[in-house]
Amino acid sequence: MPPRINIPPVTRIVLIILGLQSILSASIRYKQWSADSEIVIPYLNLIPQLSLTYPWTFLTTTFVESNIFTLSIAGFTLFNGGRYLERAWSSREFGKFLLVTSLLPNLLTFGVLIFFFTLSRNESWTLTTIAGTIPLQISFLVAFSQLVPAHTVTLFRGILSLRVPRFPLLYIGLVALLSMTPLLTSASLLLAIFGFLTSWTYLRFYKTVFPDLDSSTQPASLRGDASETFAFHEFFPGPVKPIVASISAAIFDALVAVRICTPFSSTEGYQHQQHQHRGVPGSARAEAERRRALALKALDQRLNAATAHAASRSQQASSSPAASTPAPSTTGPTVQTQPALIAQTAMTSQPGTTLLGETNYNPDHEHDKRES
Template sequence: MPPRINLPPVTRALLGTLLFQSVLSAAIRYRQWAEDTDIVIPYLTLIPQLSIAYPWTFLTASLVEGNIFTFGLGAVTLYHGGRYLERAWSSADLAKFLVLVTLIPNVLTFFTMIFFFTLTRNTDWTLTIIGGTIPIQIAFLVAFSQLIPAHTVTLFRGIVSLRVPRIPLIYIGIVTLLSFTPLLSRAALWLANYSFLASWTYLRFFKMVFPDLDSAQPASLRGDASETFAFAEFFPGPVKPAVAAFSDQIYNILVAIRLCKPSAQRGITAGRDSFQHRGAPGSARAEAERRRAIALKALDQRLNAATAAARQSSQAPPPAPAQPSGPPVQVQPQSSAQTAMKSEPGPMLGETKFEPEEDDS
């Protein structure tokens, strides 16, 4: 029996869209390829100068990859990250999160390219290709930093050990370096940074939190004010105080202009006590979903094993009758007298027989 791949619906749709658009883009590039021509596809990827007539590219451009390396990395990210987050949250929450972390970075990068074109009058800025799964990859790393902040990733047999909240900035640094190479466009740097800010802001202040059933909490919780998900936690220890002070000032400004609500009005209490009281958002549901998935997998394996055993037993030939191992036994023939005595039963003991007399007349 071939292995069954169980993918939630949103993750399955993302993988299908990524495969379709990337293959279509590769086919168009192959057909129109020329040595001295840079091929752009404004109805698949976001091109500031050309894609105004194709507004859907502001959303779908994040599911197009231009080379096999970035396509493979994006597919692996969507498969594992999308499946985990969709089971930890829900399909609707993951879809809303993906719309925000793709639309906002693409729009901001679009206007950034226009801004640099205005300063330099260089048309290369307006012909920059904006696309790829980098915003989704950064957003997934930020979401993992919220759900599993205490987990540690160990690489090279313990030589490198990193906590999950440290990974997003490291990955942004790698993307920054690769944006100066032909592997990534110059827009990748801006996409990564805007996605980091957009995903953290949404999860920190606006996302509806799944309540913990073991604690007394209001039904409508928004955001995550725990210290483990503070903006400074993504940075190394020496710069944490400066980043924390700067982020607090930005938060106070946003509250003053009513773009963000204070923690008390959002139904959550900032600080370590709040984190210890309710735990990481979605942790109870994520743990329940993980256990359910493990139980379903074990049940599926048992059913497959039982089916295979039944099939083998039905296909096996019936066992041959056992032959006697001792000397042959001869049956002694019975005499005719004994046979007659057994075949003709006599009168029973104590039996009476009545015969009526006949009249002579």
């Protein structure tokens, strides 16, 4: 019997909606296909000139793909990214994130197309179809940049290595190239840009963070992410980081002045950074494994040193003619320390773990290296 694939509820619903609406759109296009005209579906896709009487299209158009290539990429992204984020945040928070990153980019793109039409009086702007999961795909990349900012992805067997925060800008560049082909519409680039800005703004300032029960200083209500690793300039290459940082700081100060944004406190950045490491799935287990490995190696080093020293003392005593019996070794663990060693071994050791055989480990050096 094949194993059952466990898909969280919100991710499952989104995948079903994506499949049903994309199939419905393909069926309508197939029945109404004509070589002389372009088919539009104003009650399913968002089209500025035609969809004002169908307000639900501002949301439903996100889950409609027009070809099998983009549908495959969308399904793969929602399946893998949705499962990860929903389990990391909870279904409620993940649903709110999907709602924000689906609705706002469509509204902003709609407004820009209307603005371009006002300037040029060219109806092609208002007849451009706004559809697809592009805002969600780049929003997932931004979310991964928040959760695992130091993670490096190696491509082409080590030829290219990129940190996760570099992927949103690469994705925007890829969308810009594909928008010149029939695969994507001219509105796709606007969707990618607004999806990037919307998701970062929401995660940076508005998303609710779960309270840290281990911290007595963290407020009960915490929003956003004030950590330096999630600053806006961290998404850009090193040479342009100072320029982007100065521009983003000026914009933030202006928003604070008009009371749209609230400045972060001095300790909030540290609290967000500490919570960020605790919030990543598997981080607590990794920390426990690290501490267990440190304890095992420290115990192994002490036992090997004590055994080697006792053996050398025994050999010296047996070779000395003045000594009839070897003196008891006092370099090993004392009576007071033996219960602690036994308890530590019982708590940290696992079946099949080898305690002896490694004598060149320096726990203080490893701890300092880990903390740096």
